[in-house]
Amino acid sequence: MRQPPxxxxxxxxxxxxxxxxxxxxxxxxxxxxxxxxxxxxxxxPHPTAVLAPDRAPVLIxxxxxRIEIMRxxxxxxxxxxxxxxxxAKMSPDQFVRTxxxxxxxxxxxxxxxxxxxxxxxSGNIDTLRDWGAREGFTVELVQPVMFRGEAVSSTRxxxxxxxxxxxxxxxxxxxxxxEVEGEVVPGDRRGREIGFPxxxxxxxxxxxxxxxxxxxxxxxxxGDHPDLLRGVANLGNxxxxxxxxxxxxxxxxxxxDLYRKRMRIGFAARIRGERKFxxxxxxxxxxxxxxxxxxxxxxxxxxxxxxxx
Numbered sequence: 074m075r076q077p078p079x080x081x082x083x084x085x086x087x088x089x090x091x092x093x094x095x096x097x098x099x100x101x102x103x104x105x106x107x108x109x110x111x112x113x114x115x116x117x118p119h120p121t122a123v124l125a126p127d128r129a130p131v132l133i134x135x136x137x138x139r140i141e142i143m144r145x146x147x148x149x150x151x152x153x154x155x156x157x158x159x160x161a162k163m164s165p166d167q168f169v170r171t172x173x174x175x176x177x178x179x180x181x182x183x184x185x186x187x188x189x190x191x192x193x194x195s196g197n198i199d200t201l202r203d204w205g206a207r208e209g210f211t212v213e214l215v216q217p218v219m220f221r222g223e224a225v226s227s228t229r230x231x232x233x234x235x236x237x238x239x240x241x242x243x244x245x246x247x248x249x250x251x252e253v254e255g256e257v258v259p260g261d262r263r264g265r266e267i268g269f270p271x272x273x274x275x276x277x278x279x280x281x282x283x284x285x286x287x288x289x290x291x292x293x294x295x296g297d298h299p300d301l302l303r304g305v306a307n308l309g310n311x312x313x314x315x316x317x318x319x320x321x322x323x324x325x326x327x328x329x330d331l332y333r334k335r336m337r338i339g340f341a342a343r344i345r346g347e348r349k350f351x352x353x354x355x356x357x358x359x360x361x362x363x364x365x366x367x368x369x370x371x372x373x374x375x376x377x378x379x380x381x382x
Contacts, residue, residue, distance in 0.1 A: 079112040080104040080181035088133035113148035116156040226323035238283035240340035250339030252360025269322040284309035288367035305367040309347040
């Protein structure tokens, strides 16, 4: 169905970080001044996954969550364009005519300086401006948002999460905690045996922080669990038991059965790296310390947990 007149901000918008929010804010200001709609747009799968699969990035946000966050950031609607080899052959002129004008009814387009489109990324801001002059739509360029002297980008967020486990800086750049979600699946129950029952999350296709222990908040997405829960998560290979990779979450003061339910966790602070311990007693003592440190970290950041949406 044809969209109402809109101001469009196209891109990948993975992570919906400060730079993406600046684009959405600019589009919304322009749209509201004319009585138009603010329209977000991104591609699925990520174009690199089609054009150069060996270099495809791990996503920060999946499609459904990205739409939800973009709507919360100010988009009236979000268009997800299926990206395949045929779409990749579309010329810049075809993209403007078919996608922006015909499908989106664009009266304005808001992009960043690195936005390219069409076959072999041959379209750019100048292409858009030429079309805008002919067809009567505006083109607004929004400069990158800087943080600690470097532009905020999805690539940067992936890097600091995967290489450093720096979930604190990632939260600043995304204005929310980095999060993953998955189904709670049966584990080996070893945590329960030592007094720290864990929920084992089956997580696929989303960027995880570097292996280690983290203070987390959690929300059960199935059933009647409205409260935001707090806990500690371990990501990695569980070297003490050589038990293989897992994402395990111990929730404070929570003992309900979560098997087969979906849960989302947000990473608030990195506590430590993953280590191998000399037996159960040493591990239990360390988990006690981890829980204390996680509780303290969550208490310190309590006013900021409202970022987690």
